[in-house]
Amino acid sequence: xxxxxxxxxxxxxxxxxxxxxxxxxxxAILVGAALKRFLITSADIWAGIDRLTYYLLLPSLLIVEIYxxxxxxxxxxxxxxxTLASTLGLSGVLLLLRKVITRNTPLxxxxxxxxxxxxxxxxxxxxDAFYGSKGLALAIVxxxxxxxxxxxxxxxxxxxxxxxxxxxxxxxxxxxxNPIILAAGAGAILNVSNIxxxxxxxxxxxxxxxxxxxxxxxxxxxxxKFVIDKQALGGIALSTTIKLAILPVITGIxxxxxxxxxxxxxxxxxxxGMPCAGNAYILARQLNGDPEAMASIITLExxxxxxxxxxxxxVLSIN
Numbered sequence: 001x002x003x004x005x006x007x008x009x010x011x012x013x014x015x016x017x018x019x020x021x022x023x024x025x026x027x028a029i030l031v032g033a034a035l036k037r038f039l040i041t042s043a044d045i046w047a048g049i050d051r052l053t054y055y056l057l058l059p060s061l062l063i064v065e066i067y068x069x070x071x072x073x074x075x076x077x078x079x080x081x082x083t084l085a086s087t088l089g090l091s092g093v094l095l096l097l098r099k100v101i102t103r104n105t106p107l108x109x110x111x112x113x114x115x116x117x118x119x120x121x122x123x124x125x126x127x128d129a130f131y132g133s134k135g136l137a138l139a140i141v142x143x144x145x146x147x148x149x150x151x152x153x154x155x156x157x158x159x160x161x162x163x164x165x166x167x168x169x170x171x172x173x174x175x176x177x178n179p180i181i182l183a184a185g186a187g188a189i190l191n192v193s194n195i196x197x198x199x200x201x202x203x204x205x206x207x208x209x210x211x212x213x214x215x216x217x218x219x220x221x222x223x224x225k226f227v228i229d230k231q232a233l234g235g236i237a238l239s240t241t242i243k244l245a246i247l248p249v250i251t252g253i254x255x256x257x258x259x260x261x262x263x264x265x266x267x268x269x270x271x272x273g274m275p276c277a278g279n280a281y282i283l284a285r286q287l288n289g290d291p292e293a294m295a296s297i298i299t300l301e302x303x304x305x306x307x308x309x310x311x312x313x314x315v316l317s318i319n
Contacts, residue, residue, distance in 0.1 A: 018313050021129040025122065026306040028214060032221025046222045053121075053216045059183030061124070061209035062140050066187025067197065069137030076141045079260045083142065083268045084149060086251040090242070091116055091153055098161070105161040106290040107235050112157045113284065114239030114297035115247065117150045118274035120180070121216035122302070126270055126309060128213060130318050131263055138264065142271045144184035154280060158287040223278040224302060225295040232293040239276075239297050244308040248273035252316075266316045273312050275301035 036046060094101070094112055102108050120143045127139035190197060229236065251272035255265045276298050284294040312318075 015314070018310050018318070022126070022306060022310055022313070025125045025129060025217060026303075028125075028217035029122075029221035029224070029302065032218035033224050033226070034221075035218065036222035040222075046219065049215060049219050049222075053212060053219060055179050057208055057212035057215060058121075058124075059179045060205045061136070061212040062143075062180065062183040063187040063190070064202065064206045064209050065133060065136045066140055066184060067190040067202075068133065069140075069191060075260055075264055076138055078258055079255060079264045079268045080142055080145050082254045082258045082260065083251055083271060084145060086247065086254050086272065087116055087146070087149065087153075090247055090250065094242075095157075101238065102235055104232075104235075104290075106284075106288065107232055107293050109158045109162045109287075109289040110232075110280075110284055110291075110294040110297060111235045111239040113154045113280040113289075113294060114236075114276045114301060115242040116153055117276045117280050118146065118271060119220065119277045119302070120147065120274075121213070121220055122305065123271055123274045125213050125217055126274075127267065130266075130270075130313065135263065135267065138267045139271070140184055140187075142267065144181065144188075146271070147178065147180055150277075154283055155287070158283060158289050162284075162287055162289045220278060220302065223281075224299045225281075226299060227292075227296065228300070229290075229292040229296045232290065232296065235293060236296050236300060240301050240304060243276060243301055244273055244304055248308075248312055266313075266318055269312055269316065270309065273305065273308055275305040 040046070091112070094115060098105075098108055101111060123139050123143065124136060127135035131138070189195075248269050252265065252269040255268045260268065278298055281291055281294045281298055283289070285291040
């Protein structure tokens with residue numbers, strides 16, 4: 001007779017499941033970086049992929065997932081409010097301690113953006129990997145609110161401390177026309193109004209959404225700049241530590257005290273621990289910030305977030 005086969009210990013099984021969920025996300029990011037370096041080297045091609053993802057594929061995903069989502073249970077509103085309060089509170093502390101952090105104001109704007117802004121592409125991929133369609137729908141609720149707040153925070157701080165000039169009317173108009181915001185709003189209207197979308201149309205939009213996550217992750221990788229600004233190492237390390245460790249802990253404590261539990265709490269903490277968005281580099285360049293430090297922060301946070309997200313998932317027992 002043969003001995004019965006032993007099953008893996010629960011801790012090892014959870015670790016394996018976390019790796020299986022997270023690995024494809026960051027493998028796709030690294031593949032995107034390799035493609036940009038060795039195969040598809042044209043910046044115009046990647047700019048086209050960015051536009052395709054931003055204006056068609058990602059909005060298709062948002063519309064379909066919000067339209068299909070069941071928001072009758074849970075406390076997503078409380079979670080988003082608490083997460084927003086945590087982000088604003090951290091922003092206030094950073095501004096109060098600006099002169100203690102650094103007297104280099106352009107560098108401070110990059111530290112600030114790196115500490116409070118997030119990458120929606122990575123958040124959606126992580127939500128899908130951990131929770132499927134329910135996680136996607138919940139992540140979209142966070143994105144719909146926080147995309148406005150974090151963009152405005154970045155613009156205000158850059159305008160105030162970098163010497164850059166901005167047209168706030170144009171910025172507000174751009175936010176109103178933002179395809180992510182418009183798509184989230186359209187999906188919400190369809191959801192709450194119980195409007196029936198004909199199945200052929202729904203399936204057509206759903207077809208486009210299937211390409212959103214892989215292409216967006218490839219684009220994230222292509223946008224990484226694997227150079228660290230040695231003159232700003234302290235600021236880069238501080239911003240990365242705040243974003244990947246301190247803000248998730250603060251947010252998690254606040255959510256727990258507010259009575260938020262389960263997947264909703266996990267999504268709030270995961271949101272807080274997302275790496276900085278790639279377009280923070282563009283903003284730093286346009287508004288006279290410190291684009292070199294910003295690029296270093298984005299790259300370091302994106303790479304290290306593979307480990308920090310695994311830690312968050314392990315602490316919260318996500319499987």
